[in-house]
Amino acid sequence: MKKSGNFIDNLPKIYGIYTGGFLVFILLMAVLEQMGVSADTIGILFVGFTVFIYAAIGWLSRTMQVDAYYVAGRQVPPVFNGMATAADWMSGASFVAMAGGIYMGGHAYLAFVVGWTGGYVLVASLMAPYLRKFGCYTVPDFIGTRYGGNLARFCAVLVLVLASFTYVTAQINATGTIASRALHIPFEVGVWFGLLGILLCSMLGGMRAVTWTQVAQYIVLIIAYLVPVIWMSNKQGFGLFPQLAYGDAVMRLGELEALHQVGELKPAETFAGLRALTVKHAEAAGDPFAAWKFATLTLCMMAGTASLPHILMRYFTTPSVKAARQSVAWSLLFIFLLYFTAPALATFTKLQVLDPNLATGIIGKSIAEVNALEWIKNWSEVGFLKVVDSNGDGLLQINEFFMRGDIVVLATPEIAGLPYVISGLVAAGGMAAAMSTADGLLLAIANALSHDLYYKIIDPKAETKTRLIVARVLLIVIGAGAAAVASLKLTSILGAVAWAFDFACSGLFFPLVLGVWWKRANRQGAIAGMLAGLISGTLYLYAVRFGGMEPWLGIDHLRFGIIGMPVSLVAMVVVSLMTPAPSDEIQKMVDDTRVPKGDTILSSSH
Amino acid sequence: MSNGSDHATHWRRTRALMWVTLTIWFVFSFLVHWFASALNESSFLGFPLGFYMAAQGSLFIFVVLIFWFARAQDRIDRECGFAEEDE
Known part of the structure; x- marks a missing residue:
């Protein structure tokens, strides 16, 4: 090679x-x-x-x-x-x-x-x-x-x-x-x-x-x-x-959800990291x-x-x-x-688990029967799923089957046999x-x-x-x-993973985009944009996730870029306009960046 | 060949293409899914439409959109004389 x-x-x-x-x-x-x-x-x-x-x-x-x-x-x-x-x-x-x-x-x-x-x-x-x-x-x-x-x-x-x-x-x-x-x-x-x-x-x-x-x-x-x-x-x-x-x-899942009362039966117990299905598919x-x-x-x-x-x-x-x-x-x-x-x-996996007409269906079966299944045993052992009989009727209801979402891909081959x-x-x-x-x-x-x-x-x-x-x-x-x-x-x-995306867009999105698309953007503006976006986003994340603050308008810790990005944009535009325009040399550089023809701005080994 | 007005034309057309691209992007990223619940009333290929758009429809349009964008931008570069020479 x-x-x-x-x-x-x-x-x-x-x-x-x-x-x-x-x-x-x-x-x-x-x-x-x-x-x-x-x-x-x-x-x-x-x-x-x-x-x-x-x-x-x-x-x-x-x-x-x-x-x-x-x-x-x-x-x-x-x-x-x-x-x-x-x-x-x-x-x-x-x-x-x-x-x-x-x-x-x-x-x-x-x-x-x-x-x-x-x-x-x-x-x-x-x-x-x-x-x-x-x-x-x-x-x-x-x-x-x-x-x-x-x-x-x-x-x-x-x-x-x-x-x-x-x-x-x-x-x-x-x-x-x-x-x-x-x-x-x-x-x-x-x-x-x-x-x-x-x-x-x-x-x-x-x-x-x-x-x-x-x-x-x-x-x-x-x-x-x-x-x-x-x-x-x-x-x-x-x-x-x-x-x-x-x-x-x-469509079939829609029928099964009505049958199993998905969304109506709420789980009576909680297990750390595990969830019962309460949301309808489509x-x-x-x-x-x-x-x-x-x-x-x-x-x-x-x-x-x-x-x-x-x-x-x-x-x-x-x-x-x-x-x-x-x-x-x-x-x-x-x-x-x-x-x-x-x-x-x-x-397909959900259908396998929910459909009583399929051999693999478990919802509605007896708890003892379900607990005897190989894949239920394997994944229960490592604490990735849990079967309980909350109402004591001996049958498995939708709100008695708890699992970690992560296992769907890894366990599907076993579930489907x-x-x-x-x-x-x-x-x-x-x-x-x-x-x-x-x-x-x-x-x-x-x-x-x-x-x-x-x-x-x-x-x-x-x-x-x-x-x-x-x-x-x-x-x-x-x-x-x-x-x-x-x-x-x-x-x-x-x-x-979601946090990484929010950090990146809070700090870098506008400085990168405006660097190409707005010639007037200058150094002071870019620095203000990066720092203001990053700091405001991070503070908001901290307040919502660890500080016990009520999220504004449903903007929770997965979405803190919604706070960071506008702050970054405003800071960058305002500070750029308040400070001198970039030099002619820089503006020429931006012009050259915008057309494919010609040498790269930075030499091939710099 | 690259005088000031060529640059201006090239950039004007590039910018127009960018806005067209982002408008289509906006429609299939946000507008369609805003009405997902209403769209679910109709069906497409046997799927509820709102679910279909989020699981497949928008994705497919994004793929086609970028291939189209790459061609269109290349045409602009060529016509304005700013394409790379060695191809």
């Missing part, structure tokens, strides 16, 4: 062979299962084998060149960058928690699905092509050059580190959870195992290594997500394209307050998407501005494949999703600290070799810090 034109030309062939090899591996595991190899061994083989492949790719992509380390040599073709971005983007939360969130939350939860896809429209139209033209290595590199001065650069580094670090702890947490279940090791050990895999992928080759491992991880995660859903749909007679055909299943609350909550969450997730540095920096790696725009479209297409499947998965090889595949997919996102995030943090803080601010005379060593040392230190925080289990996976 040495850098050469040949390698790029051969990409379709290389990843074609890789995909074929992975499918053969799945078949091999299926054969082993038939031969009586234990489920545990198959799980270990799946996770161990895939992580080994990623680490091998990371090793083969090692480099000592600055532009290869920071931007993969700017030669990643749009389609492959699209796959890498999709893997970078789809985290443990998308893979593991999204279908579960829809299962539990119904229509209201789909705000995440809409927000996490629509954000790419903002990336394509407002950000990515211009940042690519700029030629920066990192997002703070753009802020620092466009607005000038170390303080602006430092503020951008601050927002980036806060947002990305929040996010990466959630990812390392997810790798730890999956590794500990698949390999049968304690969670705390699983976290460090996950980190080791992540560092092997990113440390030696920086962006170049992360790019090629992320493509490999995308292929694993999308196969792992689609196979069980298609299998299950086929088994239930919905055909091979369940995404187009589950309308009937949604029903959208008709009141404006619910619509407002949907819209605010969507907006925060979208603006956050367009401000998260680990996503934006993926578009620095394409060969041209045009390729960057196309690449955003490919990214969303690859993301779409998973996101439009997640609601289908949630629907699919062979164990599918569970192993899903574990490998979840691992790929969490690792690929963690890779991108750790690299974004380490690059900002090594390039912007160390090289641009602290020691501008540092030699290439020193810079790349500093980058790697930082990667290890930050990774270890994130793993240490993750092992404390402070927030649930999803909570931390």
Whole structure:
């Protein structure tokens, strides 16, 4: 995997062979299962084998060149960058928690699905092509050059580190959870195992290594997500394209919800972290307050998407501005494949559990019968679900079945009675999703600290070799810090992910957008925008989440970007207008950023 | 070839495209879902329409929108003489 034109030309062939090899591996595991190899061994083989492949790719992509380390040599073709971005983007939360969130939350939860896809429209139209033209290595590199001065650069580094670090702890947490279940090791050990895999992928080759491992991880995660859903749909007679055909299943759920009195029967007991189903699947609350909550969450997730540095920096790696725009479209297409499947998965799984006509249905059956089921036993043991008989009638009602949303994806193969090889595949997919996102995030943090803080601010005379060593040392230190925080289990996976989006959009959205679209924006304005947005958002988060304050207008801790963003915009515009316009030189720079033609603003190795 | 007026035309058309794109984006990000409850009264492909738009419809439109945007912007760049040379 040495850098050469040949390698790029051969990409379709290389990843074609890789995909074929992975499918053969799945078949091999299926054969082993038939031969009586234990489920545990198959799980270990799946996770161990895939992580080994990623680490091998990371090793083969090692480099000592600055532009290869920071931007993969700017030669990643749009389609492959699209796959890498999709893997970078789809985290443990998308893979593991999204279908579960829809299962539990119904229509209201789909705000995440809409927000996490629509954000790419903002990336394509407002950000990515211009940042690519700029030629920066990192997002703070753009802020620092466009607005000038170390303080602006430092503020951008601050927002980036806060947002990305929040996010990466959630990812390392997810790798730890999956590794500990698949390999049968304690969670705390699983976290460090996950980190080791992540560092092997990113440390030696920086962006170049992360790019090629992320493509490999995308292929694993999308196969792992689609196979069980298609299998299950086929088994239930919905055909091979369940995404187009589950309308009937949604309608059927409506009938079952009436039958089981979903929403009317309230749970009589509570268990920490577990929930009983009380929300109807497709029903959208008709009141404006619910619509407002949907819209605010969507907006925060979208603006956050367009401000998260680990996503934006993926578009620095394409060969041209045009390729960057196309690449955003490919990214969303690859993301779409998973996101439009997640609601289908949630629907089928819910049908399996609720429909008394299916062999797998449990609601309405006797408690003793349900407790004897293998998957109920397995997941009860680890405290992920609970069956109680609140009213003492010996039958399981909807409000007597408690579970964690996270298990929907992981447990579905067991619930539907699919062979164990599918569970192993899903574990490998979840691992790929969490690792690929963690890779991108750790690299974004380490690059900002090594390039912007160390090289641009602290020691501008540092030699290439020193810079790349500093980058790697930082990667290890930050990774270890994130793993240490993750092992404390402070927030649930999803909570931390939403916070990262809110931090990013509060601090960076307007300084990035206006840097391209408003020539009059100046340094003072940008600094005011970043700090005011970040501080107001963070204070509001603290007050609502920990200070016991009543949220204003339903703007809870998941949506604090709704406070941070307008504050950031107003501060940036007012302060910019009160201070002198940027110099002619800067204005010329903005003009050059706006057209694809010509050299990048920053030279190719700066 | 790049004099001041070319720059101005290019940027005016780029800005117009951006606003068209963001208007479509706004409709399918916010407007449609604001009326999800009412839309659920009708059905599409067997789905309640409000649910369908949030689970699939809007997503599909976003994908098509970005591919279209990339083509349209490229056409603007070419016609104004600001496209990259080496392609």
